[in-house]
Amino acid sequence: MNEELLRAWRTGAEEPGAVLLDGFHPLKHALRFGGAVRQVLTADRAALLALAAELAPDVAPALDALAVELPEAALRTLAPRLHPTGVIALAVRPTAAANRAALADRPRPGPVVLLENPRNLGNVGAVIRLAAGFGAAGVVTTGELDPWHPAVLRGSAGLHFATAVERLTLAELPAGPLHVLDPEGTDIRATAFPDDAVLAFGTERHGVSAELRARADELVAVPMRPGVSSFNLATSVAMGLFHWMSGRPPGGPA
Template identity: 65%
Template sequence: MLRQWRGLAEDCVLLDGFHALKHALRFGARIPLALTEDRAAALELADGLAPDLTRTLDGLLREVPPGALRGLVPRPHPTGVAALAVRGGGRVADDRTSPVVVLDNPRHLGNVGAVIRLAAGAGAAGVLTTGTVDPWHPNVVRASAGLHFATAVRRCEPSALPPGPLYALDPDGRDLRGLELPDDALVAFGSERHGLSEALRERADHLVALPMQPQVSSYNLATSVAMTLYHWMAGRAPAPGGPGRGTPA
């Protein structure tokens, strides 16, 4: 089993922990191997947090000896569960009905994962990143709790962005509160340190800014994305059967 893991790991995405595996399964990920150091405890967790997946996990999880996961993953999750998933697709539909988040040369892997988790919860059509960071890096997937599979995620340079009006967040832009973001918008956020690149700024159709008190220099990247997506969501009536109130996971 451990040999099988090592053979699959190079071509698969690591799902680090029960919650990442839970979300990946809910959104249709293909899981060739899922391991746990305590099968009974993992299934008990499923009964409490994901009863819709208990039967699936019962057939999927394989138990390994205590301490075995330390030889397979850099930092075993407290839930004692790790799995491998086939990497998802990153195609964004041209006729989409929700915005796409564009992260311009992000550097912090945890921030990228947090943004993907936000995008999944808000129903965004995708998260595209420019630059060198791999948005499917294990640390990003860990921070997203496996919600990569709930939306489109891929690396994409400014010249290859999908169609749609591009709204770029910039301190010199127009206050977001006076604008209505269209459903097919691309919403671009600059890097944590350097802001928007010239390529993204030139590509932008609109520069917009988040409201902020004087003397406050900036918001965290994930906070900026959350504020912007909430602004878009607040302008639309809740869809029947659409997203409800969430809980931490």
Template identity: 65%
Template sequence: MNGTHRRDPDDAVRAWRGLADTSVLLDGFHAIKHALRFGAGIPSVLTSDRAAVLALADELAPDVKDALDTLLVQVPDNTLRALVPRLHPTGVAALAVRPSRRANLEALARMPRSAPVVVLDDPRNLGNAGAVIRLAAGFGATGVVTTGTLDPWHPTVVRGGAGLHFATAVERMDVGALPPGPVFALDAEGEDIRGLKLPDGAVLAFGSERSGLSERLRARADHLVSLPMRPQVSSYNLATSVGMTLFHWSADRPPGAEA
């Protein structure tokens, strides 16, 4: 559109305030870039420097520049910071429509699957959850499920996921309602993962950072699996464990294969 029909800044701010409580905040250029690439519905994008954001798109993500040009509205810097107090250094923020729970559950339940589902059993750290979603999207996992109280769509999780919630199915579920498929649960006493082949339809379960696998998840597991670890080292970071496990799964796939 090249700005021919740009929205009025005051209208854009009013629309933002009306949508903020029911939308997902995408804070920063990279989150918006990923969300646009994976089909997120984005009704509003605000910045205090339109030219700088479009120049960044031209440099780093020309594939989304036209979409940004259509959506982007410039507002005063103090107005933007009042709406987004922890504004990303790239100086742009957007609101996106959260995918429906029904659509996510259908994607997670669909069989056969071409890639595993990652389950975080009662995670406690919002940043860790975001990092796992970013990893899962990068490996083409079918989705990420959390059990317990943590909301995987919390703004801090979305920030850590860099907009890649829209590249995979992300939902909170009860242990008793996990997606179908054999459950491979990570546990220090399990069988060494290097001797196993993880099927595409696997459900890969990881315990919480504090207490490991819950008894309910352990009882649900078909296999207990361990990662190689030097003696006297107690554990890996949660996202590191997920990354190692997904890499092991992906290593059995032919080069260039996509989930």
């Protein structure tokens, strides 16, 4: 039985679009936001269901139907660094076409966050988590980093499934006024971000490219104490999204 489950997992992991959910919280968010979860393996099924009943009763029935118990040693052949919650799952990411359609849909409920050529997987995961929490329409990356990398999914706690996440080129950006965060820009407090804005943030080391800066409808700067080099990428995104949200009426949709 164990060997059959392991073979089924390995086959599923090779399917196009398959992604690993490592731990309870990514799995919880994938189920909560309609992700296509295919397999759930756990070292302690009873403990997993008890955790769901305590922290996420809305997903407990789905977990009850999906979760299969395997010895921890068998699980570690699939995930050597097993999360302390002792659960892993396979899901299928939304197609690129579905994400592009969601990003292109107008009017948008919130801005699209653009990360130009990001380098740090953890930063990208944190940004996706922020975007989902603030109600952004999506997160777009350019460059070689895969925004659906397992380490990014860990950083986002599975909140990829709560917003559109896709890798595009600058030529493929969603429509909307492009506000580029740049130290040479106008003080962010003097402008407002519309719901259909594209908020662009540069790479952690070099900032935005000359190409992106030239395409901007507006350059915007977050005030910073002299002598401080820069803010962390995720912190900058949080400030940008909070500024957008601060311009909306209280009590409106997130």
